[in-house]
Amino acid sequence: MKKPSDSLSMPSQSPSDENARSLRWIKRAAQGCFAAIATGQGLFLTFILAFYYPTTLRGEWAHWNAKPLIDGFKVGDTIGNLFFAMHVLLAAVITAGGVIQLVPAIRIRAPSVHRWIGRIYMVTAMILAVGGLWLVWGRGTYLSTIGAVGISADAVAMLTFAGLAWRSARARNYAQHRRWALRLFAVASAVWFMRVGYMVWGIATGGVGIGPSMDGPFDFFIAFGNSLLPLAIAEAYLRALERPNKVARYGVTALLATSATIVVVGSAGAWFVMWKPFI
Numbered sequence: 524m525k526k527p528s529d530s531l532s533m534p535s536q537s538p539s540d541e542n543a544r545s546l547r548w549i550k551r552a553a554q555g556c557f558a559a560i561a562t563g564q565g566l567f568l569t570f571i572l573a574f575y576y577p578t579t580l581r582g583e584w585a586h587w588n589a590k591p592l593i594d595g596f597k598v599g600d601t602i603g604n605l606f607f608a609m610h611v612l613l614a615a616v617i618t619a620g621g622v623i624q625l626v627p628a629i630r631i632r633a634p635s636v637h638r639w640i641g642r643i644y645m646v647t648a649m650i651l652a653v654g655g656l657w658l659v660w661g662r663g664t665y666l667s668t669i670g671a672v673g674i675s676a677d678a679v680a681m682l683t684f685a686g687l688a689w690r691s692a693r694a695r696n697y698a699q700h701r702r703w704a705l706r707l708f709a710v711a712s713a714v715w716f717m718r719v720g721y722m723v724w725g726i727a728t729g730g731v732g733i734g735p736s737m738d739g740p741f742d743f744f745i746a747f748g749n750s751l752l753p754l755a756i757a758e759a760y761l762r763a764l765e766r767p768n769k770v771a772r773y774g775v776t777a778l779l780a781t782s783a784t785i786v787v788v789g790s791a792g793a794w795f796v797m798w799k800p801f802i
């Protein structure tokens with residue numbers, strides 16, 4: 524039986540209060556996670572602009588190989604080198620574009636900017652996906668078949684999600700568009716996430732399961748995990764937002780907070796090990 528003092532001491536929370544509170548938490552965690560991703564991708568962008576832009580635009584393509592790559596520049600392979608040049612130039616466009624697109628203030632205050640960057644982002648995603656597929660299967664730039672299949676699956680997801688994000692935007696179905704655009708961002712960030720993932724794993728385990736030719740168990744896991752993990756987290760976030768289930772919302776809040784921590788550690792590692800030494 525309820526004691527009279529119960530209702531006097533603490534006002535009991537109604538389910539709607541609790542839902543509103545869990546919604547606030549998940550949104551805060553999403554903002555924190557986005558800030559971590561934006562910072563990490565900002566470091567990747569800095570590296571691309573400082574290392575690949577000067578060498579590519581000045582025609583000093585042989586200098587790409589100052590960094591360890593699978594193929595990079597190859598003497599006599601004009602088509603392959605051209606594809607690589609286009610790939611690294613567009614890598615900066617998609618990395619900057621994705622982060623800008625997710626800033627709510629730009630979407631709300633400058634919708635025409637959002638629409639134009641959105642078009643550029645989706646076209647760039649498609650060119651990078653097709654160009655990347657050619658680099659892998661046409662030029663033969665891969666270390667393991669499983670790795671090649673994993674990144675190709677990511678390219679197919681990029682093409683599919685870009686098409687669906689575009690179609691829902693044209694149909695003015697903005698709720699659908701937002702979902703497909705977030706999924707596109709998740710899979711288009713896979714190559715960046717792979718670098719972050721390698722760094723965190725290396726720091727945490729000393730590199731257990733990483734093979735000499737990227738053919739160990741961790742390499743196979745990350746070949747698909749680089750797109751499937753961010754996609755699963757984005758999906759969990761979208762579902763938790765839509766359904767007023769506080770347990771799910773707090774669970775996803777914890778997941779986002781953990782992801783943000785992983786992104787911060789991995790991005791810092793990637794900056795000091797993979798990017799900064801070459802610029």
Ligand code: HEM
Nearest residue numbers: 592593594595614651652655656658659664674678711714
């Ligand atoms: C959309 C996001 C993408 C970005 C931002 C991106 C970025 C980059 C960058 C910066 C490099 C230079 C290598 C380095 O310095 O680490 C590179 C190389 C490469 N990328 Fe991508 N990429 C993307 C998508 C893809 C896709 C979807 C594929 C395959 C289907 C792909 C396949 C390749 C290949 C084969 C190389 C050459 C690696 C080498 O020669 O060592 N990329 N990419």
